[in-house]
Amino acid sequence: QQTPPLPCIVAYFGIDPADVIMFMRVVMSAYQLPLYMCQILNAEWEDMLEGFDERSYLNARRWKPGDDPYTLYAFNQRESERIPSNRALRDTRHYRCTTLHYDSDLPPTSIIITFHNEARSTLLRTIRSVLNRTPVHLIHEIILVDDFSDDGEFDCQLLTKLPKVKCLRNNKREGLIRSRVRGADAARAGVLTFLDSHCEVNKDWLPPLLQRIKQDPTCVVSPVIDIINMDTFAYVAASADLRGGFDWSLHFKWEQLSPEQRARRTDPTQPIKTPIIAGGLFVIDRSWFNHLGKYDTAMDIWGGENFEISFRVWQCGGSLEILPCSRVGHVFRKKHPYVFPEGNANTYIKNTRRTAEVWMDDFRLFYYSARPAARGKSYGDIRSRVELRKKLNCKSFKWYLDNVYPELKVPDDSDSQSGVIRQRQNCLESRRVEGQELPVLTLAPCIGTEGVPAINQVRMSAQSSESTALFISRQTCSSLQGLFIDLQSVVYVSFQRWQKSGTHLEHLVSRFCLDSEMALDGMDSSRMLVISPCELSAYTQRWEVPFS
16 A cells, blocks of 8 residues: 655745755654655746746846957856756766665755856856755755955845845955855855856756765765856866866866776766865865864965865865766856956965965975965965864875875986085085984085095985975985074975075075085084075175086
8 A cells, every 4th residue: 555645845935845854754753654755846946936036137238239248257248148047958977877876864055155246147047057956955055155246235135035045245355265164154054065156057966965975074075067168158068087186386287087097997976086176166064174174264365275175185084076976067267357456376376375385395395496486475374274284183295195196296306417516625515413313514625536426425406497406315305494404304305495596506485595604613624504695795605516
């Protein structure tokens, strides 16, 4: 005998369906009756949206010949306004994704969308796609954070007439990072979903993400990001064989999975481990997000935050994954339509430099070599983030390179020129000092046969025309300790980087020059090394290097 299904109760009267479902579970359990879950269909969402005056909200522009539709938003505004807010999309998932089943008790999520001067057509299409393609019981709320848009109060409040939508407005420009933290602080669901304001979610996009969070709350998951063409707004499927990567300048790039990685993936629905996420679209357990320190709120506007949170997740005990059975389209633009108060490049440098200083250990020197403009740029106070890293007992960046991203090759000196560094008849050498564990660098008379330095004499290796490394062997390298130079054990990259400037050797980070100084015994033949402000006339800063 089959029990007829219970009628579906929806949020026509301000009742949260998730609360109704929980109440029904309790009642059915008490009376040992079966519970039939009923999903709200797209048509029923349409009924709930009837009260929203879409035409008035969009206030579509009347276009004249010669008008540039790219001026305001850096995409084709005219085409975006022509396309319906609830357009149909092709299901771009692998066919095996349609055979997967997900738990019926997945945790609901708070969806956080931040925006600044976003086109109304794309913002509305983002929200409508979420409402149309997401089971209602999985949406606890949709939180819009208006980052001080020009007409934001009017804009955002109108959208609260849509189901589940709430609006927060910043009273000054805060940027994406602080706006997302504000949205997360206001969220009430146990899972946070961050979306950009110009995207469209595809069929069954959310259950795979929530299922993975339920299985492992320390896993941060991202969908495959399909492409919405900025000119035609055509929805184009992206490859599911991509993951996030970057170079030493902290420039994000998509990377194809290697043949070995593809061979290990016997099932195309399996998650893809990724060293870094693009940052615009991801899902994270709220408690885990808070435990990890949310975002670095001293970062400004936009850029670099995806590196910071990706390094932090991996190094502090979590993981990052891309789920092929979740697809979300995103409008990719060639430039930013909004203003960066300190300029786009300066803002990005500040944010990435904070990331490098806190999370990359001595490997940050490769960042400075790859991005020379970052040297000397202010990046603010990082003490609280350094303390956070210590508190969380996070792993080193070397661990990250070894275990997460071994494909990022560390520059080595295998093809470099090298030789002894001289100052007249004296050469750099290492010397043990009583009571000190590591040797120091000194200047002493050159010893050894022609072309073959003594074992304790220091060579300089040129790895590029821009920077060099001082080292004695593969195990010890020069490092700064106060003003004096000592040697440290090398773990890949703990050597310091120097730049040859004429006859001077300039330390890339401090911008001081290598200098010889009379030792305390007054012997000219035994000089200690220091770093000093660079002076062209100082003979103690002039060096003979074995290459130009």
